[in-house]
Amino acid sequence: MRRTLSTDSIRSARRRFFEAGLPPRGLVSDTIAQSWNRCRALGLASDARLDAGPLEQAAVRALRERYEELCRLCRPEMEALYTDAQATGSVVMLTAPDGLILDAMGSADFLDKAARVSLRPGVTWSEDHTGTNAIGTALHDKRAVEVRGAEHYFGAHRVLSCSASPILDGRGRIVGLLDLSGEASVHHVHALGMVRFAVDQIERRLLERELAGREVIRLHADAALLGTHREGVLVFEDHHLVAANRYALDMLGVDWDEVGRCRYSSLFESAQPRGRGVQELRGPGGIAFQAQRDVIPARLPRTARRSAAPSTPTKRIAPLFDDAMRDALQRHARLLDADIPVLLQGETGSGKEVAARELHRRSRRADAPFVAINCAALPENLIESELFGYRPGAFTGARREGATGLLRDADGGVLFLDEIGDMPAALQTRLLRVLQEREITPLGGGRATPVDFAVIAASHRDVAADVESGRFRADLYYRIAQTTLCLPPLREQADLADRITQLWRALGGDDQNMPLAPQTLQHLAALSWPGNMRQLIGALRTLLALGTPGQTITPEDLPANLQPARETGRAMPTRLADGDVPAMEQLQREAMRAALDACHGNVSAAARRLGISRSTLYRKLGADATRTSAGS
Numbered sequence: 292m293r294r295t296l297s298t299d300s301i302r303s304a305r306r307r308f309f310e311a312g313l314p315p316r317g318l319v320s321d322t323i324a325q326s327w328n329r330c331r332a333l334g335l336a337s338d339a340r341l342d343a344g345p346l347e348q349a350a351v352r353a354l355r356e357r358y359e360e361l362c363r364l365c366r367p368e369m370e371a372l373y374t375d376a377q378a379t380g381s382v383v384m385l386t387a388p389d390g391l392i393l394d395a396m397g398s399a400d401f402l403d404k405a406a407r408v409s410l411r412p413g414v415t416w417s418e419d420h421t422g423t424n425a426i427g428t429a430l431h432d433k434r435a436v437e438v439r440g441a442e443h444y445f446g447a448h449r450v451l452s453c454s455a456s457p458i459l460d461g462r463g464r465i466v467g468l469l470d471l472s473g474e475a476s477v478h479h480v481h482a483l484g485m486v487r488f489a490v491d492q493i494e495r496r497l498l499e500r501e502l503a504g505r506e507v508i509r510l511h512a513d514a515a516l517l518g519t520h521r522e523g524v525l526v527f528e529d530h531h532l533v534a535a536n537r538y539a540l541d542m543l544g545v546d547w548d549e550v551g552r553c554r555y556s557s558l559f560e561s562a563q564p565r566g567r568g569v570q571e572l573r574g575p576g577g578i579a580f581q582a583q584r585d586v587i588p589a590r591l592p593r594t595a596r597r598s599a600a601p602s603t604p605t606k607r608i609a610p611l612f613d614d615a616m617r618d619a620l621q622r623h624a625r626l627l628d629a630d631i632p633v634l635l636q637g638e639t640g641s642g643k644e645v646a647a648r649e650l651h652r653r654s655r656r657a658d659a660p661f662v663a664i665n666c667a668a669l670p671e672n673l674i675e676s677e678l679f680g681y682r683p684g685a686f687t688g689a690r691r692e693g694a695t696g697l698l699r700d701a702d703g704g705v706l707f708l709d710e711i712g713d714m715p716a717a718l719q720t721r722l723l724r725v726l727q728e729r730e731i732t733p734l735g736g737g738r739a740t741p742v743d744f745a746v747i748a749a750s751h752r753d754v755a756a757d758v759e760s761g762r763f764r765a766d767l768y769y770r771i772a773q774t775t776l777c778l779p780p781l782r783e784q785a786d787l788a789d790r791i792t793q794l795w796r797a798l799g800g801d802d803q804n805m806p807l808a809p810q811t812l813q814h815l816a817a818l819s820w821p822g823n824m825r826q827l828i829g830a831l832r833t834l835l836a837l838g839t840p841g842q843t844i845t846p847e848d849l850p851a852n853l854q855p856a857r858e859t860g861r862a863m864p865t866r867l868a869d870g871d872v873p874a875m876e877q878l879q880r881e882a883m884r885a886a887l888d889a890c891h892g893n894v895s896a897a898a899r900r901l902g903i904s905r906s907t908l909y910r911k912l913g914a915d916a917t918r919t920s921a922g923s
């Protein structure tokens with residue numbers, strides 16, 4: 292458990308360590324102190340100016356292609372964290388095993404701030420490169436780590452508060468890392484827990500790939516926690532341990548090095564279990580575990596294979612559009628073919644990027660590039676060089692060979708300007724000129740090059756209102772918004788129940804014979820889904836992962852945050868007005884109450900439903916009771 296340390300003690304620790312060259316002696320956690328020592332031994336200067344150089348979107352795209360499988364595997368969890376990240380002004384990031392940031396999503400404001408200290412795709416945050424930081428230090432220590440404010444080695448990173456956990460495969464090899472980062476001034480108390488939970492889900496899916504043709508033992512001290520994400524999983528082949536999850540190794544006190552080497556008999560005192568059903572196993576020193584054994588056939592019929600696995604592999608779904616949207620897309624694709632720019636307007640998660648890609652697919656430019664630029668995520672000082680390219684030696688830190696720029700990368704295809712409403716004013720002027728003149732002059736001079744691309748812009752902001760208030764240039768608005776396609780929020784869609792049914796089918800709910808009960812469907816369709824399609828798909832994926840193949844999903848099976856209200860008749864807040872964001876503690880209390888209520892006061896069952904241990908639920912209930920009585 293991490294100690295809570297005050298800003299004062301971190302300040303004193305920094306003075307001792309960086310100015311006096313003394314050990315920080317109990318003023319920061321051992322994790323941080325050890326990391327500072329490693330960084331100093333590497334000769335890193337904590338006051339160095341950090342400049343990761345211009346963002347190379349083309350290189351980032353190439354990397355995402357290289358790590359496509361990892362990106363796909365982690366996407367559902369990133370999307371599930373996204374809504375929270377937006378609400379707490381933070382961002383969720385995925386990195387490659389070496390700490391190279393592959394993907395980032397979340398609060399547009401914070402993406403921008405983070406990018407200013409190079410916390411953005413395309414930059415490596417390994418410890419030897421970027422000093423003590425959650426990504427690099429978690430990769431070094433091979434466990435979840437939180438690094439807040441001035442605990443970062445480099446002074447420039449003190450504005451950040453980051454929580455990260457490496458993603459391990461069944462043999463303990465690091466395959467990637469998930470990170471949730473926000474402002475140091477806002478302490479997101481649940482960040483580390485949320486990252487850990489997300490990584491648990493990803494590792495679980497990774498491990499499932501190792502099961503076919505092998506013997507699996509699931510174990511926990513408490514039989515009630517078998518089948519939850521907290522269970523230990525051991526995979527054996529010919530009595531040898533060939534894969535495991537970290538929970539199992541922790542329970543048995545075994546290191547990852549043992550996986551692939553040790554035999555069943557060196558792990559347990561009891562004989563290897565036979566048959567099905569829960570049985571007791573004695574581990575090292577006679578510790579008792581409740582265990583369940585499964586032998587997974589090497590080749591199963593498709594439906595059987597799904598039911599043998601405890602959770603569903605991620606399924607990438609094709610975009611789903613209703614008839615009206617299909618018609619609208621077809622019409623706008625024709626406009627795009629006539630080089631009329633299209634503006635997509637819609638709340639976050641409503642599918643603007645999906646619609647843009649669909650327009651590209653339906654357009655005459657379908658075989659040419661689709662270049663997406665997130666105008667809110669590009670740091671202002673780099674945006675010009677990124678978009679327009681630069682000549683060799685155009686500025687300090689420029690690559691010797693220069694760069695072509697994203698606008699030229701889009702030549703012949705479609706340029707997608709996402710979050711156009713957040714484009715800095717100076718750049719609006721420069722972009723307008725390109726759109727008028729259809730040619731690009733790289734930074735540092737040189738000949739102008741003609742370009743030919745169709746433009747799709749998107750924003751969750753009301754860009755027309757921004758024009759009225761003078762925040763956005765009117766002339767640029769009229770150029771990019773010659774036609775506007777609005778993506779309605781889910782709560783305004785009359786046929787939301789049909790949409791949910793379609794999505795459920797597309798995600799594999801029917802294949803697994805896990806129908807949604809009519810009341811469940813009705814309840815889900817009545818929620819307001821502020822995160823729109825992103826939130827809905829994330830929630831349905833969670834339901835699929837938690838459900839049991841062959842069983843109907845009833846309203847009681849819904850996770851606490853989607854439960855219908857009971858006892859008090861109060862609904863969980865489903866429709867959040869601007870500024871009406873409930874505190875995390877309030878949501879937690881609501882969730883705990885709803886879970887206890889749904890389980891008729893059975894704390895073990897409620898904890899299972901919430902995905903936390905019984906002791907954690909007791910502790911939280913205790914803290915809650917203390918707070919309530921102290922406040923009354």
Ligand SMILES: Nc1ncnc2c1ncn2[C@@H]1O[C@H](COP(=O)(O)OP(=O)(O)OP(=O)(O)O)[C@@H](O)[C@H]1O
Pocket residue numbers: 370608609610611612637638639640641642643644645646751824825828
């Ligand atoms: N019509 C659709 N069919 C299936 N999935 C969809 C559809 N629309 C959106 N999604 C899914 O919802 C998620 C969010 O979509 P998308 O990124 O296009 O939204 P957005 O409006 O661009 O969001 P933001 O403004 O936050 O960037 C993605 O996972 C996407 O695959």
